[in-house]
Amino acid sequence: EECAFGYRTSRFKGADKGRFYITAVTLQLSRSTPQPPYYTAVEEYLSQHGITEPTVNDIRQAVIAIRSQKLPDPGVVANNGSFFGNPIIDLATYEALGDKLSGVKSWRLDNGTMKISAAALLEQAGVKDNHDSETGMGTWPLQPLVLVNEAAKNTAALLAYRQRIIDTVHDMFGIELEQEPELLP
Numbered sequence: 001e002e003c004a005f006g007y008r009t010s011r012f013k014g015a016d017k018g019r020f021y022i023t024a025v026t027l028q029l030s031r032s033t034p035q036p037p038y039y040t041a042v043e044e045y046l047s048q049h050g051i052t053e054p055t056v057n058d059i060r061q062a063v064i065a066i067r068s069q070k071l072p073d074p075g076v077v078a079n080n081g082s083f084f085g086n087p088i089i090d091l092a093t094y095e096a097l098g099d100k101l102s103g104v105k106s107w108r109l110d111n112g113t114m115k116i117s118a119a120a121l122l123e124q125a126g127v128k129d130n131h132d133s134e135t136g137m138g139t140w141p142l143q144p145l146v147l148v149n150e151a152a153k154n155t156a157a158l159l160a161y162r163q164r165i166i167d168t169v170h171d172m173f174g175i176e177l178e179q180e181p182e183l184l185p
Contacts, residue, residue, distance in 0.1 A: 033054075046058065046062060078148065082146060084165075085179075085180045086117055087115070087118060087121075088113050089116060089175060091108075094106065101173070104116060118145055122144035125173075127144050127165055128144040130144075135158070136149065136150055136151035137149060
């Protein structure tokens with residue numbers, strides 16, 4: 001509760017952003033039976049495996065299986081997972097973009113704004129499974145939000161590639177992507 005954890009958020013991304021370096025975490029997880037609804041891919045996994053009353057371990061196994069299918073093993077391919085967050089735009093901007101966002105997954109939030117799938121924006125912008133020989137960076141073929149180091153020599157290459165992606169999406173949609181991972185000085 002003190003950390004204000006939520007889906008891909010916490011107090012360390014909000015009020016206390018930049019105040020702490022987190023070097024270790026100990027979590028006490030619930031042992032109670034998980035309650036639906038679950039993430040769509042988890043629902044599909046459970047259905048495919050004939051699991052109708054999932055245990056905590058069933059959910060764990062589902063998440064591990066799903067992640068291993070979509071994401072590179074960081075011990076083999078240098079990456080830090082999802083690099084861009086899903087942008088949130090106002091409803092007027094969303095409606096003005098009209099056809100440009102057809103086929104791009106989006107969600108209406110309680111405050112009337114729209115959350116747009118960053119992965120779908122990257123895919124529509126032609127950045128999925130992209131390889132940039134100049135920077136030595138690329139995007140993972142199965143998940144365009146994951147930037148991978150294919151031959152980059154330094155952080156400057158990552159930053160240049162990141163900016164190219166941000167500019168490409170902005171030029172196509174007028175939407176600004178935000179980087180999720182923090183860069184340490």
